[in-house]
Amino acid sequence: MKINKLILGFAYAISSLAFAQSEKKEVLFTIDDKPYYTDEFSRVYNKNIDLVKDESQKDLSQYMDLFVGYKLKINKANKLGLQNNTKYINELKSYRAQLSKNYTSDTKVTKALIEEGYNRSLKEIRASHILILVDENAMPGDTLKAYNQTIDIRKKAVAGENFEDLAVKFSQDPSSKENKGDLGYFSAFRMVYPFESAAYKTNKGEISMPVRTKFGYHLVKVIDSRDNRGEVTVSHIMILKSPKTETDITVNEKAKATIQDIYTKLKQGENFESLANQFSEDKNSAPKGGLLPRFASGQLSSEEFENAAFGLTKTNEYSEPFESQFGWHIVKLVDKHPIKKLDEMERELDEKIRKDDRSRLITNSLTSKLQKKYAIVRDDKLYTQIKASVTDKFYTSEWKLPTNLKDYSGNLFKVEEKTINGAEFLSNLETQQKANLKIKPIGKLVDYVYQNFVDAQMTNYYNDNLEKEFPDFANVIEEYRDGLLLFDLMEKEIWDKAKQDTTGLKNYYNDNKLKYQWKNRVEVLVASSTREDIVKEAKKLLKKDQTADFIKTNLNTKDVVNVMTKQETYEESAENLPKKVVFKKGVSEVYKDGEFYFVNRVSKIIPATNKTLDETRGRVINDYQQYLEDNWVSDLKKEFKVNVNQEVFEKLKASMKK
Structure with missing residues (x-):
């Protein structure tokens, strides 16, 4: 949600707020006789002043105008009945439930569970188990019977009988017949809490005492443990494939052929970063030699990519080409990182704890306090x-x-x-x-x-x-409530209107055409190689107006990729404009940049001109939205009666400047 974009500096912080609640509050202004008080204004101003980049908004009078405008919008939202929208009600309810966790938890117990979960997440355990089923609310006699049965099986295992054979024979986990009780590797939060605790507290090769879970009694045998593989930094080269595989088979075959050509050049000793810069179609990472931010397992949307990245073991090692749902990749290992530090994982661990059996420990702690309260x-x-x-x-x-x-x-x-x-x-x-x-x-x-x-x-x-017990909680909820209303109002009155009002958008574009200009543009075909003689041959073919495919067919062989080509339209002064390109038709001289030789052919010059509305629609819509918003508050001041108590405001300003 884009709330922080809308609030004009009234950002939301889910943290302990230190506001002076004892100050006497006075009516600062009214909107249609509804009062707004000095304490709210000073609290919001002080909380957000460091976040405001526009110095003019730090001026109290300027900020007052923003604050009144903000409250006018909230009044408009309420007038339109947006507070009765089911989606709004549910989202506010969800947010309150999330925020309330900070006030309904025993912080000491929570902290201990976070530290325990973190320490366990440093390792992955491989374990086998034997399960004897017994209901969580079973009669004492049934519980004792299941416990004694589990003890008897443990005695057999400790005496030397094979644990796998015992699992097949006695375990009431249906999967035991196939996996012989082997659960594979797992880390913290993957198993029910009592089972996890037994696995992490049992030494390798040993068998736990019976462990009670909601399923019954378990015997846990720890087979192995290993370090969590942490995070990894890689670079990659990506060639996109068409999302319409059925109709664009030729396009996808061409993408596969391109990545194979790049892989061949890598094996010939060419530089990974240079090839990524030239040919990778990941426009975010290509200018950085294909470098991606570091990531851990599960953070990317491609399992194939993660497996390839973590499968690399040596720095600068690169993978063979592989396919993901996005395209074809070659991945190079830059660095491996250990698991995140505790403070980096604290929020994530806290969320996991609240969804886990161990949350009962927190609940029980709160219950004990409330019984005294x-x-x-x-x-x-x-x-x-x-x-x-x-x-x-x-x-x-x-x-x-x-x-x-x-x-x-x-x-x-x-x-x-x-x-x-x-x-x-x-x-x-x-x-x-x-x-x-x-x-x-x-x-x-x-x-x-x-x-x-x-x-x-x-x-x-x-x-x-x-809200009655914690004023800071009430303040944050009130701000979030207003923020949701403002978002819905902006969507209704500004964003959707700017997109749907085709006549207004077109008129705005016509009135502001000079803001939307193409610079001079040029259509260029670039040929590159690590061999100067190959590029000279490419230059001869370019002078004969040969196509990129013709050049590659004639200068490359089945086993060796001698030349790569790239054809695009570039705008004057663009960051990706190839070097030595002049805005004149013809073929350039051969030139060297880094390890590569290049030659360019300029086939078309496109003079500077106005962009059409379709060519710049996204930017025009954004500008039109801002135009509508800038004029909106003036209209709201006509719709609602605003009365500012200047005497109270001057007194407040003097107090806040001290």
Whole structure:
């Protein structure tokens, strides 16, 4: 989302905010009698002042104009009812849920889990396992039986029986019959947390004690461990293939032939970076000799490319040509890097932890704190009545709610000012039948469900009231809410309008044609080789108006690529304009640049002229959008009544300048 582009400096930061909440706030201005206060203005200004590059926006009066314009747009969005849009509501809800994690987590527990996850991610473990199934909520007798069975199998393994044979014979993991329990290599966050912990805490060649997970009991045998392969820096040469493979077979065959020609030149000793600069069709990396930013496994959208890159072992080693979904590549190893540092992976690890079994440790820590924070007083008489209504049919999911729920509608307990009635708990009990709980007798099961229900109600209440407890949280949510509205408003009133208003766009283009000019352009065919004699031969053919394909056919052989060609139209002063190109028809002299010899043929001169609207449509649309936005605030000031309290503003300016 492009919110940071829209807010005119009102950037959003998800960090601890240190604002003076105790300052007395006054009404700074009103829009249609809705007040906006001094504390919000000073807070937003101070938070974003270092991010503002335009010095004029640091001036308080100038910033005030921007701030009023910003609030005018928010009022317009609300007037149009954009705050009722389902997409907006869902996105705001999602953002609040994400931000609330910073306030509903035990930072000490989270930090310890992050450090543990990082340390484990430094290694990859190869392990085998034997699984004895037992339900997570099984009866104690069934749990003990499964545990003892697992212990018996472990004794056999420790006594010398082959672990693989035992896995095939006893493991209740269906895949064990084929893989003999071997799970291959894995790192942190790939297995359920208790299993992962057992794997990382068991020495190579040893077998763990029984490990309980939601699936049952496991025996884990560690076969091997190795270092994580970290990150890699490579350069590459890419020749694009057509996305329409079915209709452009010739184009794709030509791309394959081109990469093979380049590979042949590499084997002949020609420089990788020079070839990448000349022929690679990755326009971002070609000027840098094909150099790409470093990356780790899973960061690229091409598995073939990653495998080729990580498969290289020696610096400056390059791969054979290979195909990805984008085209043909040759990859050269520049450097290998160890796994990222902890501080670089902290956010990524935090997100993984929250989706993992270990998140229960964080949840349990918060629950413990909330149990101390909120004094829960239960109506024991009503609770006893509820327990009496639950029968053993619960275990078979046949238990039904009492016919008259009004008899249970009294207040069961309170979390601060929020009251939870007995009927709500009964409804929760009914849904818990799906969990297949086995706790007996039924009274103990009700107690177990009740405690979880209370814990959940406390957590929900705490989360729902974060804005009251943490002013900084309320501020960030308010800013994000406004940002989403502003984005939707800009899309509706500016961006879409600029794209769809064909008449307005054309009129704007006609009024500003001088902004959209082609410089002089030239059509050039360039032939290059490491051999001067070959380029001299190419020059003779160019003088005879021979095509690029004719030159390559006559000067290259089946086994040796002597010459490469490139034909393009270049604009005067363009960065990629070949050297020695003059804006005059004809063939240049042979010249040398680095390790290569070149010759150019200029076939056409295109004089400077206006770009057509189609040739520069993207830029015209951007400029037209800015034009519309620049005039928009003036129109909003006519639509809404703005009243600035100048006396309060002058007092605020004097205070903020101290």
